[in-house]
Amino acid sequence: MSAELPVELRAGLVAESGAASEERLAQSVERLIEAYRSGRPASAPILASRVDVAAYAAYRMPATFAAVRSALGQLAGAYPDFAPRTQLDIGGGTGAATWAAADAFPTLTGITVLDQVGEALDLGRRLASGADAPALRSATWQQWQASSVAALPAADLVTISYVLGELTAAAQAELLDRARRAAGVLLVIEPGTPAGYERILQARTTLLGHGLTVAAPCPHQDDCPLAAVRGDWCHFAARVNRSALHRRLKNAQLGHEDEKFSFVAVAPSPALLVPAGRVLRHPQFRKGMVTMQLCRSDGSAGPEIVSKKHGNLYRTARDVEWGDAWRSVSSQLT
Numbered sequence: 001m002s003a004e005l006p007v008e009l010r011a012g013l014v015a016e017s018g019a020a021s022e023e024r025l026a027q028s029v030e031r032l033i034e035a036y037r038s039g040r041p042a043s044a045p046i047l048a049s050r051v052d053v054a055a056y057a058a059y060r061m062p063a064t065f066a067a068v069r070s071a072l073g074q075l076a077g078a079y080p081d082f083a084p085r086t087q088l089d090i091g092g093g094t095g096a097a098t099w100a101a102a103d104a105f106p107t108l109t110g111i112t113v114l115d116q117v118g119e120a121l122d123l124g125r126r127l128a129s130g131a132d133a134p135a136l137r138s139a140t141w142q143q144w145q146a147s148s149v150a151a152l153p154a155a156d157l158v159t160i161s162y163v164l165g166e167l168t169a170a171a172q173a174e175l176l177d178r179a180r181r182a183a184g185v186l187l188v189i190e191p192g193t194p195a196g197y198e199r200i201l202q203a204r205t206t207l208l209g210h211g212l213t214v215a216a217p218c219p220h221q222d223d224c225p226l227a228a229v230r231g232d233w234c235h236f237a238a239r240v241n242r243s244a245l246h247r248r249l250k251n252a253q254l255g256h257e258d259e260k261f262s263f264v265a266v267a268p269s270p271a272l273l274v275p276a277g278r279v280l281r282h283p284q285f286r287k288g289m290v291t292m293q294l295c296r297s298d299g300s301a302g303p304e305i306v307s308k309k310h311g312n313l314y315r316t317a318r319d320v321e322w323g324d325a326w327r328s329v330s331s332q333l334t
């Protein structure tokens, strides 16, 4: 799935990239990639300067926007009645998840972003001031530490996007506990690596243990069937179109990249959810046949073959993408 960056955000990122020379931004991008790759909890803020923040916005915001937007698309499909008015974005940085939420849910009227890095909040505020969505323009940007004991403000949608990996296991558990108390729906999203998936799996288990219902991506509330499969993990991909600056900062040739992400969205009210299978990888298209890896509502996962003999179902299956909802053929034919 591809989600275009809102034009106002694209323009804002170009304007903000003038904060430092491209050489300094590129050096910062290199350092940030290294720091995020290490996978170790951060002992000090990774975004350590104004240049880091500008570099992060230029090379990561398009990707985290695309990932969150894609996850919210799955959530909206599974929970069509969800119409949040308020969002709390925890560890929101420069606010990519708020742009994604405003794009997915025009019902939003109030947005609060919390982060430890004042420079990131400042940049996020400046970018949001140019947004079309009134909820973004009027968002509240507040400096905050995950270790602070104050209760989190309640919100219909709480997002924790690419944050858990910077925290110790104990701090992750503590934050999730406070977030689920504040949330209507809680979305937790991490890089689509085996380590990111492990954190999501842990979060999913904890949140289910508190009686919450998984709204997306899983079409069931059982154990993740991929957890038992060696070398496989549940993740999705979002296409990101790279701007010329983005390409230069990453020293990349291609005009796009695929951002891989793992996530879980939990809701308090199972009655509103629409269970369907979930396509787990790029489907394979061969003459007269579509093969997809499917996570099914009975808690199993495996290949699903849709062939020409399935008529209309086959025609629909040819348009199916990784991450789409798909009911297994047997349940669609009964």
Ligand SMILES: C[S@@+](CC[C@H](N)C(=O)[O-])C[C@H]1O[C@@H](n2cnc3c(N)ncnc32)[C@H](O)[C@@H]1O
Residues within 6 Å of the ligand: 045, 046, 047, 060, 061, 064, 065, 090, 091, 092, 093, 094, 095, 096, 097, 114, 115, 116, 117, 120, 144, 145, 146, 147, 160, 161, 162, 163, 166, 167
């Ligand atoms: C990789 S960035 C993700 C930013 C944003 N959520 C996104 O998706 O683009 C991680 C963010 O978490 C924030 N963060 C990490 N540890 C934190 C802590 N202990 N307290 C508050 N914020 C924290 C960082 O400052 C940073 O802005």
